[in-house]
Amino acid sequence: MLTVQxxxxxxxxxxxxxxxxxxxxxxxKLCVLGxxxxxxTTLLRAIAGILPSTGTILAGGLAVKTAPRKQVAKKIAxxxxxTSVYFSYTVYQTVMMGRYTHIKQGLFxxxxxxxxxxxxxxxxxxxxxxLQDRQITELSGGQLQRVFxxxxxxxxxxxxxxxxxxxxxxxxxxxxxxxYVTEWAAEENxxxxxxxxxxxxxxxxxxxxxxxxxxxxxxxxxxxGFELELLSQVYGTNIKxxxxxxxxxxx
Amino acid sequence: xxxxxxxxxxxxxxxFSLLLGIGVGSVFVPPGHIVAIFANKLFGIPLPSGLNPVxxxxxxxxxxxxxLLAFLVGAALAVSGTVMQSVLKNPLAxxxxxxxxxxxxxxxxxxxxxGLSSGVLGSFLLPVTGLSFGLATVLVAVAFASRIDKTLSNxxxxxxxxxxxxxxxxxxSTLAASSPGNAQRITLWQxxxxxxxxxxYVWVLLPVVLLCTLLFTRYARELDLxxxxxxxxxxxxxxxxxxxxxxLVLVSVLTGTAVSFVGIVGFVDLIAPHVVRRFFGSSxxxxxxxxxxxxxxxxxxxxxxxxxxxxxxxxxxxxxTAIIGAPFFIYVFLAGRKKG
Numbered sequence: 099m100l101t102v103q104x105x106x107x108x109x110x111x112x113x114x115x116x117x118x119x120x121x122x123x124x125x126x127k128l129c130v131l132g133x134x135x136x137x138x139t140t141l142l143r144a145i146a147g148i149l150p151s152t153g154t155i156l157a158g159g160l161a162v163k164t165a166p167r168k169q170v171a172k173k174i175a176x177x178x179x180x181t182s183v184y185f186s187y188t189v190y191q192t193v194m195m196g197r198y199t200h201i202k203q204g205l206f207x208x209x210x211x212x213x214x215x216x217x218x219x220x221x222x223x224x225x226x227x228x229l230q231d232r233q234i235t236e237l238s239g240g241q242l243q244r245v246f247x248x249x250x251x252x253x254x255x256x257x258x259x260x261x262x263x264x265x266x267x268x269x270x271x272x273x274x275x276x277x278y279v280t281e282w283a284a285e286e287n288x289x290x291x292x293x294x295x296x297x298x299x300x301x302x303x304x305x306x307x308x309x310x311x312x313x314x315x316x317x318x319x320x321x322x323g324f325e326l327e328l329l330s331q332v333y334g335t336n337i338k339x340x341x342x343x344x345x346x347x348x349x
Numbered sequence: 350x351x352x353x354x355x356x357x358x359x360x361x362x363x364x365f366s367l368l369l370g371i372g373v374g375s376v377f378v379p380p381g382h383i384v385a386i387f388a389n390k391l392f393g394i395p396l397p398s399g400l401n402p403v404x405x406x407x408x409x410x411x412x413x414x415x416x417l418l419a420f421l422v423g424a425a426l427a428v429s430g431t432v433m434q435s436v437l438k439n440p441l442a443x444x445x446x447x448x449x450x451x452x453x454x455x456x457x458x459x460x461x462x463x464g465l466s467s468g469v470l471g472s473f474l475l476p477v478t479g480l481s482f483g484l485a486t487v488l489v490a491v492a493f494a495s496r497i498d499k500t501l502s503n504x505x506x507x508x509x510x511x512x513x514x515x516x517x518x519x520x521x522s523t524l525a526a527s528s529p530g531n532a533q534r535i536t537l538w539q540x541x542x543x544x545x546x547x548x549x550y551v552w553v554l555l556p557v558v559l560l561c562t563l564l565f566t567r568y569a570r571e572l573d574l575x576x577x578x579x580x581x582x583x584x585x586x587x588x589x590x591x592x593x594x595x596x597l598v599l600v601s602v603l604t605g606t607a608v609s610f611v612g613i614v615g616f617v618d619l620i621a622p623h624v625v626r627r628f629f630g631s632s633x634x635x636x637x638x639x640x641x642x643x644x645x646x647x648x649x650x651x652x653x654x655x656x657x658x659x660x661x662x663x664x665x666x667x668x669x670t671a672i673i674g675a676p677f678f679i680y681v682f683l684a685g686r687k688k689g
Contacts, residue, residue, distance in 0.1 A: 148583045150499075171586025178580060184440055185576040185631040195573055199586035205567040233630070253585065 099124045099289045100145070100157050100257050107144045107151030114140045115151070116313040122257075122306070127283055127290045129304035131297065133333050137313040138293040142259045145291065146176040158256040158287070168199040175255035179262040180243055186235040189226060189245050193217045196252030220251040224278050240271035247278055258282070260292035264299065272296070276303045297329065297337065352635060355628060359639060363420075363646045370416035370649040371408060375660060378408055414548045418610070419652040419666075420645035421554045422543075423617055425607040427644020428562055429600045430618030431625070431636055435572045436596045437503045438579075443618050444604040447510040447597065450613045451517040452486025453479035453605055457612075458521050458535045462528045472547065475538075479609030486513060487601040491594070501590050502579060506597075540665035541612030543652050550610050561603040562641045568596065569633035576631060616670040617644050620678045627681055647674075 100122040108114040114137045122128045130138045144151040147162045147170050155162040157173040175196075187195075197213045209217075221227045224244045229237065234245060243263060250258060260279065264272040276299065283290045294300040300307075307324045309317040311332050317324070330337045372378045378386075386405050388394040396405065429444035436442075445451075456478040459465075470477055490513045491506065498505040525532040565572070571592050574582040583589045608614070621644040622636070629635045651669045658664060 143580070146584055148580060167583065167588045168586045171584065174584075176580070176584035178584075181578065183577070184438065185435070186626070187573070187631050191573075191630075191632055195570070195577075195585060198570055198574060201570070203567075203570075205563065249585075 099126075099287070100291065101154070102145060103154040103156075105141075105144060105151055105153035105155065107140065107149050107153075109140075114313050115144060117153075118310075118313075118315055119153075120308055120315065120318050122289045122291060124287050124289055125283065126305050127280065127292065127303060128306045128308055129300040130291065130293045130308045130310060131300060131329065131332075132310035132316075136310045138310060139261055140313075141310070142176065142261050142291065142293060146170075146174055146259055148176070171199045171253060171255070173255055174257045174259060175250045175253040176259045176261065177246060177250040177263050179265040180239055180267070183234050183242070186233045188230065189221070189232050189234060189237075189248075190217065190230040192234050192245055193220055193226075193230075193248045193252050196220070196249035198253075200254065216254065217248075217252050220248040223251060223282065224248040225274070240267055240274070243267060243271065243275060244278070247275060251282060256287055256289070258288075258290045260290065260294070262293050262295050265295060272299055279303075298341075352629060356635070356639065356642075359642045359646075363642045366646040366649040367416060367420060370419065370653050371412050373653060374412060374656065376404060376407060378404060378412075383408065410548075414551050415543050415546055415652070416649055417551050418546050418554065419543045419648045421551065421558050422607045422611050422614065423621075423644040423646070423648025423651075424562070424641040425554070425558050425603045425644070426614065426617040427621030427625075427640040427647070428558075428565060428637060429604040429607075430644075431622040431633075431640040432565055432572065432596055432600050433618070434622050435576045435633065436593060436600075437507060438576055439503065439507065440623070441619070442507065444600050445613070445615065445618065446507060446514065447601060448486035448490045448514040448517060449483040449601050449604045450608050451514040451521065453483035453609045454535075454539055454613060455486075455517050455521045455524075456480075456482025457538050457609070458524050458531075461534050461538065462524055462531050473549070476550070476606075476609040480605045483605035483609060484601055486517060487597065487605075489513065491597055500579075501593055537665065538612050540667040541608075541614040542655075542663065542666055543611055544656070544663060546610070554606060554610060557603060557606050558641070561599055562637060564599060565596075565637045566634060568592070569637060572596075572633040572637075573631070612667065614648070614667050614670055616667075616674040617647060620674050621647065623678065624681050 103119050105118045106113060106115055118141065130141060132138055140149065143149040145155055151163065160169060160173050162170050162174065194209060194217050197209060197217065201207055201209055201213060221230055224247050226241065226244050226248055229241060229245065234242060237245065258279065264275055267275065279290055280303065282288065292303065294303065304321050306320050308315060309328055309332055316332055317328055326338065368380055368383060371383055372380060382400055382404065385397055385400060386408055389396050390409060433442045433444045434440055457475055460475050460478050466474060490510045494505045494509040495501045525535045571587055574585050574587050579589055621640050625636055625639045625643050629639050651673055652666055654673065655664045655666050655669045
């Protein structure tokens with residue numbers, strides 16, 4: 099579904115991602131873990147074709163780096179972390195923007211009945227159907243991220259890249275959002291690559307883990323076989339002790 | 350209120366402002382006479398006996414082109430402002446920030462100081478020079494931005510535009526200071542005026558404004574996406590760099606043509622998009638044409654104030670747009686906040 103081969107990229111002279119290779123099969127939810135500055139966000143931006151890179155990226159059979167942007171967007175969607183919105187659109191208009199590559203261009207081009215049906219479906223799948231006429235500037239962070247998730251779905255991609263979409267959200271909304279993504283990924287020919295800051299959330303969401311350090315892959319394995327001890331080494335702190343300590347408060 | 354109703358109301362306001370602008374002045378022409386004069390000109394229907402033919406000449410040759418030019422310039426600047434704010438995802442962005450106006454001003458100052466004249470261009474020498482310098486400035490700014498930042502990011506564009514504007518403004522001040530006899534003319538040109546303009550200016554500006562407004566409406570969905578930032582726009586499938594270039598060049602042509610005819614009339618480009626978005630939301634399919642209508646209406650009314658308030662003298666139009674615009678802007682914002 100998604101193949102990344104010998105991918106390197108960076109900003110200016112500085113190389114941030116160094117010769118990274120991995121594949122994600124349909125149905126998988128891959129979580130990228132690693133300490134701050136290890137290149138997680140850069141990796142996602144490179145896969146989405148937004149940052150120039152060297153190496154090969156294939157998404158649903160499409161060569162991301164050479165294909166036109168519109169074709170790429172039909173295969174890969176990227177959802178970023180919560181940012182403030184300055185310009186006000188209705189929720190419906192915002193989600194319809196996800197259909198950008200599917201709607202014909204022209205002065206009088208309008209969304210087809212199919213586009214409208216897909217948008218309503220995406221609103222329903224993210225629990226935002228009754229918000230559709232609200233202005234996005236009036237929404238809470240949790241609502242806004244659900245709307246952006248709906249827009250990501252409306253793009254009808256095969257691969258969704260999540261770049262810390264749950265930042266600044268309360269636990270309830272974090273779980274809600276990841277649940278919606280899990281539901282989406284369960285359908286045929288779809289996969290997810292996510293960067294989630296919260297290790298607990300990542301471990302409960304992921305089917306596979308990609309552990310990174312200094313722009314290189316340290317481990318790539320299914321969740322079941324993943325050695326949690328590696329996390330402590332890479333993050334440079336005793337995570338197990340911390341988690342156990344936290345758990346004790348609840349007992 | 351439904352959006353269609355709002356648009357119709359805005360169009361009606363635009364029409365009303367045009368009638369007002371044509372009718373009111375040193376000589377008052379009642380609406381009935383305006384209609385009669387148009388009917389006479391267009392269809393050859395004889396003028397009513399009470400109507401002085403001098404009034405007809407005044408209306409057709411002086412007031413009508415002036416009012417239409419004001420409307421077109423207002424529309425051009427408002428649409429340019431709307432597009433710039435969206436392209437740069439910055440509510441304070443202005444087409445002037447790209448250096449169009451400073452470039453145009455410098456070009457005009459060169460013509461004025463040099464006492465240049467051209468047989469072929471005639472009265473078009475000043476605007477043509479202004480437009481060429483304005484466009485050249487933008488091209489230099491954007492080319493420079495694209496050179497130091499391959500992705501042509503918004504901050505780079507804003508920064509290079511600003512630096513270049515300041516640089517050229519400094520050149521212009523130096524030029525004005527070195528030629529004291531022309532300093533006043535340069536300053537007045539910069540403040541802008543719709544006085545003594547010919548029909549030919551209208552015929553040049555009309556197609557430019559119409560075409561650009563239509564093109565920007567055609568790019569409405571691209572502009573919508575750009576307001577969410579560069580990464581989101583690209584991820585949604587927008588060819589960002591190319592679209593940005595097209596938008597910036599069109600904005601420069603539109604703004605450049607407007608300011609080189611009438612001088613640097615500020616403020617409309619900043620307030621029009623905010624006011625229009627307040628009433629119509631942000632969707633560019635509506636905001637672009639609505640900005641044109643609002644900007645045109647606003648400018649016609651400002652010009653009316655400019656030529657009548659201290660008649661027979663005139664207040665520079667650039668001062669009026671700011672004097673009326675600033676309180677109006679604050680009112681719209683405070684009123685909106687109470688509702689929200």
